[in-house]
Amino acid sequence: MEYTHKPVLLAPCIEALRIRPDGVYVDGTLGRAGHSMEIARRLTTGRLICIDRDMAAIDAAKERLAPYLDRVTLVHSNFSELGDVLRQAGVAGADGMLFDLGVSSPQLDDGSRGFSYMQDAPLDMRMDTSAPLTAYEVVNTWSGEELRRILYEYGEERYAPAIAKAIVRARETAPVATTLELVEIIKSAMPPAALREKQHPAKRSFQAIRIAVNGELDALPPMLRAAVEGLNPGGRLAVITFHSLEDRIVKQTLRELARGCTCPPEFPVCVCGNKPKVRLVTRKPITADAAELADNPRARSAKLRVAEKCDPFDL
Numbered sequence: 001m002e003y004t005h006k007p008v009l010l011a012p013c014i015e016a017l018r019i020r021p022d023g024v025y026v027d028g029t030l031g032r033a034g035h036s037m038e039i040a041r042r043l044t045t046g047r048l049i050c051i052d053r054d055m056a057a058i059d060a061a062k063e064r065l066a067p068y069l070d071r072v073t074l075v076h077s078n079f080s081e082l083g084d085v086l087r088q089a090g091v092a093g094a095d096g097m098l099f100d101l102g103v104s105s106p107q108l109d110d111g112s113r114g115f116s117y118m119q120d121a122p123l124d125m126r127m128d129t130s131a132p133l134t135a136y137e138v139v140n141t142w143s144g145e146e147l148r149r150i151l152y153e154y155g156e157e158r159y160a161p162a163i164a165k166a167i168v169r170a171r172e173t174a175p176v177a178t179t180l181e182l183v184e185i186i187k188s189a190m191p192p193a194a195l196r197e198k199q200h201p202a203k204r205s206f207q208a209i210r211i212a213v214n215g216e217l218d219a220l221p222p223m224l225r226a227a228v229e230g231l232n233p234g235g236r237l238a239v240i241t242f243h244s245l246e247d248r249i250v251k252q253t254l255r256e257l258a259r260g261c262t263c264p265p266e267f268p269v270c271v272c273g274n275k276p277k278v279r280l281v282t283r284k285p286i287t288a289d290a291a292e293l294a295d296n297p298r299a300r301s302a303k304l305r306v307a308e309k310c311d312p313f314d315l
Contacts, residue, residue: 007034008299009240012286013098014038016238016306022046023095026086028079028227033061035098040068047071049089053078053128053214078128080219082226093232099223100240103127103210115210117202120180125206125213135209139182140175144168154217154245155208162189163205179206207243217245224253228277233311236281242301247285254280254307281306 007013013035019025021044027036030052040048048071052058058076065072077085079099086094103115111119113126114135125135139147144164151160166189167176176182183202187195195201211217227237237254241247260276285303292299 006296006298007031007038008100008296008302009286009288009292009304010035010038012304013238013240014042016281016286016304017096017098017236019043020046020095024091024093024232025049026082026091026094026097026227026230027051028082028097028099028223029101030057030061030074031100032057033064035100036061036065036072037068039098040065040072043068043071045071047073047091049073049075049085049091049094051075051077051079051082051085053131055129078219079223080215082223082230086230091230094230094235095232096236096238097227097231098238098240099227101216101220101242101246114179115206117179117183117200117206120178122178123176123182125210127214131214133213135213136175136177138209138212139167140171150212151205151208153208154211155204155206156244157204157208159190159194165189182206211245217249220246220249221253224250225257228257228307228309231309233309235309237278237307237309239305241285241303241305247303247305250305251285254278254305258307275312276310278307278309281308 017025017039019039019042021042023043023046025039025046025048027039027048027050030036030050033050036048036050050061050072053076055076058074061074073089075085075089108115111121114121114124123135123139126133147167148160148164151157151163157163163186166185170176170185176185186202186205190201224239231237239250241250257277258280260274261270261272262274263270263272282305285305287303288299
């Protein structure tokens with residue numbers, strides 16, 4: 001299948017990373033290699049390590065990045081394993097890292113992957129198709145209380161209790177097997193006013209189940225800390241988020257890493273000895289401008305946050 005891929009916030013990302021031709025960079029969420037392409041073409045003696053949990057992304061990148069494979073290393077792994085990936089690649093420190101979080105456009109566009117509430121497919125939603133947990137298992141075996149929790153916490157779905165009850169009731173008759181079956185169950189639990197809203201009624205629930213299947217939020221804080229640990233002093237970390245839950249975690253984690261001292265305010269002097277690990281380059285997130293939104297509506301919810309690793313000798 002051919003995909004038209006438009007990497008979001010491409011120009012701000014490239015500017016934020018301050019790419020040097022001889023530098024070492026990491027694209028922790030390769031996707032369809034749009035960001036990686038722009039990084040790789042700016043390198044001469046440098047190196048780019050590309051990570052993705054989706055083997056289809058790795059295979060597609062072999063062709064897409066073919067002119068630059070002398071400076072690119074493709075790794076099939078989860079960004080939560082970042083520390084191990086860098087060690088196995090023999091990288092002592094990177095000069096920049098980019099993470100474009102969330103589901104990629106090709107995964108959404110490929111109806112067979114089960115991410116879309118617009119196309120019928122088996123309930124899957126795995127970013128890594130070799131992973132054991134699928135959306136089918138979540139929908140058909142998790143308790144009603146656990147379904148309610150993830151719908152509310154991960155999807156911010158205000159009708160979570162009613163939707164969870166409807167799923168449990170439906171699966172007592174037969175397993176919920178496909179995406180459009182699930183959509184109809186979700187819609188049946190929502191009041192008429194909610195069905196008339198501009199946003200698709202299943203959007204929040206599908207987001208919640210996808211996050212649960214892939215463990216997306218749990219992996220973020222340790223990944224961000226590992227990324228900062230793996231940067232050279234002065235190296236830049238750029239993170240793109242697509243919904244408020246991700247953005248909140250990224251913002252809070254980067255603020256903690258930038259704060260340093262964790263002593264109570266009433267302490268006259270610092271006794272913890274913690275120093276800031278990063279400097280926040282962006283106090284507020286960078287978002288798409290009007291031109292990009294006109295060209296790529298999927299960029300509407302994207303937010304870019306950037307931090308720079310502190311040099312401990314400057315503190």
